[in-house]
Amino acid sequence: MGVNVLNRLVRNTTSKPQAQPTSTKSLTNVILTLLKEGHLQKAVSLLFASPEPVSYSLYAHLFQTCSSNSAIVEARKVESHLVTFFPTPPIFLLNRAIETYGKCGCLEDARGLFEEMPQRDGGSWNAIITAYTQRGFPDKALSLFVCMYRSGVYANEITFASILGSCAAVLDLDLSRQLHGLIEKYGFQRNIILGSSLVDVYGKCGILSDARKMFHEIQCPNAISWNVIVRRYLEMGDGKEAIFLFFQMLSTDIRPLHFTFSNALVACSSIPALEEGMQIHVVATKISYLEYQLVSSSLIDMYTKCGKLDDAFRIFDQLGSKDLVSWTSIVSGYALSGKTWEARKLFDEMPERNVVSWNAMLSGYNRFFQWEEALDFVFLMLNTTEDVDHVTLGLILNVCAGLSDLELGKQAHVYIYRHGFYSNVIVGNALLDMYGKCGNLNGARIWFYQMTEWRDGVSWNALLTSHARHRLSEQAMPLFSEMQLVTPPTKYTFGTLLAACANTFALEHGKQIHGYMIRHGYEMDIVIRGALVDMYSKCHCLDYALMVFKEVASRDLILWNTIILGCCHNRMGREALELFRIMNNEGMKPDHVTFQGILLACVDEGLVDLAGQCFESMSNEYFVLPRLEHYQTMIELYSRHGHMNELENFVKRMPFEPTVPMLTRMVDACREHKYSRLGDWAAKQLIELVP
């Protein structure tokens, strides 16, 4: 503040605050009344126009009010008045001024005053350090702290609290430990604010053991201390411990912050833990915390994540005022559990939407492979709102991949490039996936090398998957070796590699991967076991496939289909049929893939009648609509086993015209079995189709 400096130098009045005339006293009273009534601007104008100084305490009061109102113009006026009438104002008032400038976000004013002060005390350093910490410049705060330390000014509790906040922001674990040592050396360790700050900084640095140790050293943790420790466990993905600590807090007589309720509920959503969530619901109701939108929104989300849509909806429905977040929560609850129609109905009713609401709805369509609806929704979104973020773009790319629409995917790529989203790793990986799924392996490769700077393990997996999908499984192994130098493999990596082994009949590689996973304790989920079954059966090692299959406790449809088709691959039709029988007994509903396996088994075993019955039972008993490949397999069945009458009846009863491969197969079969009536017809059809 150049003007203020000038004032300080030019003015040489020697007025003292203690000798106040009556007019000043009344002025003070008027200003105080104005402040009390919230007229800060008027109060400051009055002060500014007054040629008299006021008491130190009134200046302090004015600064404080400017602080809480972020009134920068008024703060400058107050400082100006102060330095005009006091050539050497008390340091503490200038410290207040620095703090006020900091709170108003005017760091230049704060720094200017700090630099110009004729004398500084520890409070001045604290004020400027706190200003930088709170306005989001932790590096500057830390370097100022070093200056302070070097210039021999002692740090006090306030300094430590502030500087720990900066450590937490930049995750400087080493400095935090040093500060911890100093705090104990100076005997500040019983300060609850410093204790909580240390819990905070250790937790943010991911050292929960130290955070927990520090927490236990706090004699009487307050609501903030509890909130910190619960939150840190939640952030590190240990929802269980977060919930445990929350309930421990409830057994003390501390009244929890409503934020802590929200954190505990989010922890329940993350596990998910319905029982505990319901208990928290009860407690929150008892102490009227559902009044907080934050708590009720978290509660709605907890119920949806625990699969209790009805309960979630009941709370939502009874909500006094439904805010954007609770609307979005309920929509996402329906959308992500497959009830996209209900979700859409609610979405259309929303009084307002933001990018998260749009993304939630779109995610629902994507998760349940409703690509057409998703695409319509994308266009609706782009026509309605400008609000598009990296999540939206990732979802749009998923739609392109789902529809195998490379052109659309390329358009999205251009958009992403133009709008600077390309260096986002989520978007980048979605792009890789899109190129792979749209059949453009080269595009995927080029993009993979372009994203060298910011790719992660997922990028490698995506590229591996693209290679495996393009029957370039031989190249997957060298790629995997390259990958291992950079990033550790995950179960997704192995899933892809096993599929690659299956496609290239690389039994030895497959066995090595299986062994590697067992030795290194990788999670053997149902997808991995399915990949193992598939790999072993495609490598003609059906015994191993069956062994892995039998180890799975709860089998899903995909796993059943894999083993049934595996038997077919190994020309073990009878075993396939036997497995189908067991599957039925276990109450598993077959789908079109299962029936394709069954029909193939019948072809192989020459079970023409059984195949016919199965084909009939598809639509009659199991309500599985026969697809093109089922009709084709039936044609193969009759052709191969010379059942020409049945073949003719079957083809004539088909709900669509036979395809070229079907006709070709029929012509061959009719020639072989001298059945010219159908053969001639098929040949004629063929000529019309292929001129």
Place this chain on the structure above:
DNA sequence: CTAGGGTTAG
């Protein structure tokens, strides 16, 4: 007197 925590939804 100044200092600590916390923003739920994709």
